[in-house]
Amino acid sequence: MSVFAKASASRKRRGIWAGVAITATSALLLSACASGEQPAESESQGPREDQTLKIGTVLPQTGALSFLGPPEEAGVGLAVQDINEADLGVTVEVEWGDSGDPDNKAYETTVPRLLSADVNALVGAAASGVTKLFLDQAVGAGVLTFSPANTSPDFTDWDDDNLYWRTAPSDLLQGEVLGNQIAEDGVSNLGIIYLNDAYGTGLAKSLTENFEGTGGTVVASESYNAGDTSFDAQASTVLAAKPDAVAVIGFEETSTIVPTFVSAGFDGSKFYFVDGNLKQWGGDMPVSIAGSKGTTPGPKLSDDFQQRLKDYWKAENGSELEDFTYAAEAYDAVVLLALAALAANSTEGADLAAQLQEVSGGSGDGEKVDNFADAAKLILDGKKVDYDGYSGPITFDENGDPTEAAIGVYEFGDDNLHTRIND
Known part of the structure; x- marks a missing residue:
């Protein structure tokens, strides 16, 4: 039996968070489906255009958490591959970057470079202490920050203009x-x-x-x-x-x-x-x-997902992927951003943020889906979705925190x- 939890929180700047252990479901399977026809119009947002979502990674290639870099980057890369192969209204481009740690300060070079490249969202950092050092800069630029691994409770009530989200649960x-x-x-x-x-x-x-x-x-x-x-x-x-x-x-x-x-x-x-x-x-x-x-946070991963991560990493880097910590959270972060872009018919940071809670099932009555392709087709048909990914149900609250998470x-x-x- 795994440890699974639900939590709820008050609005930002009044963060109160509580967890209750419940039984976990088995790992979810993803099937990346073929592309489908897109409607010419979005009922609520007018003419629909294909979106190009540009993300920048601020993940640890060096420093004290460098062992988390490969699984997180593999999760990002595999999600981008699945989304782009689906060809359903959004294409994701990636600018890769090193977060380093508070000691080597690689983020001081990486974050300005990514912001200058006009990314729509930053994926990272892994370390809460690193994210704290650049989050205000990203918020000031109107760029959304989405971490697959930050666990500090401090982010629940951070003054972030709704531009900070995470798939990892609070500590x-x-x-x-x-x-x-x-x-x-x-x-x-x-x-x-x-x-x-x-x-x-x-x-x-x-x-x-x-x-x-x-x-x-x-x-x-x-x-x-x-x-x-x-x-x-x-x-x-x-x-x-x-x-x-x-x-x-x-x-x-x-x-x-x-x-x-x-x-x-x-x-x-x-x-x-x-x-x-x-x-x-x-x-x-x-x-x-x-x-x-x-x-460590995260559900037990399916053998299929682990193998797909290994295959991606081997093909891209020529080395073996030996750790899977936060790989699922990184994968789901990218998928959720892509679904938010479709739902918003926009890739602007504030527009993405306005849709993330809904596509995660945290608001509205969306249809349950466990992969990008099926979710994208529903959104293109004018419907709402509730994405449950490899990292679990997610279900964001209004603070950008997942309210359901597994702990291994x-x-x-x-x-x-x-x-x-x-x-």
Whole structure:
């Protein structure tokens, strides 16, 4: 059984968000269908014209989250391929760009370049901390920002003129699922070490509240800063509190943090990870973490979708795709943007934003669809749609947050690679 959740939120600038676990449905299948005839007129918007939607990616090709770049870019690329092959009133063009991270600041070059190229929407960033550094710039330019991976609760009530959307759920949900999982595993006293940024502080807060809500105790919670290379002080403080387990909330530096704890005598099977560091560590983790667990947003992906992602990545880059984290969310972000362009009969940022909630099923009474081609045909026929994608039902609220999302639970084996343990 998988962990699935619904959430609701108040209007922006008054963000209140709550999650309730329910049963997940199986992964949805997509079939990209052949093109169909387009009506000459849109009943509500006058003459219909073929749309060219130009998106720019701000995804991590370098930096602390670079392991998320390939699956997210594969999701974007495969969606573009499916949309363009369908030939149903919208063509998507992509300008690829590197977000980097707050340390190397690749976004400082990428975002101005993409805005100068007159993109209609930015897809990214992966890191909440990076998006915060360019979101106001994009809003000021009237360009929509759509992230497949931002999880900071801060975006729920960001002053964004309705120009920020995401297919990843708020960390309020991941914190709930992780806290419950840790409690179910019999942990009473938990230690936390977290990155001192928007992502780390938000998730640490949510984890603490939810774990302690189960009756557990967070006996120590220590932060560190981006760029830190030594974690002896934090490890010493956390271990002095004698935790049963330690949650590590961070990125690539996890491969230094964990050995620091293990060298001090802590059991390598007693760690919990999150989406920022739940990677296939393998030999990159110098100590055994077999038995440790972690969570990351996203449903269990169908074999067909994974294979299509692999085939796309191999054809485009000549390398194997080994991770699928946020690939579905990236795919659905592009599909939703294309459907919004059709529904709006426009690719302007504000016009796209005005249609995203409706095409996701968050408003109106649209017909359920699970692929771009079928949805596009309905929209071209003047009907409303409710798109349920590979990442789940999505169903945006008025804040641009998905109100339904799955959270996967994973466990590491002897090879320091993880497998999903819930459906």
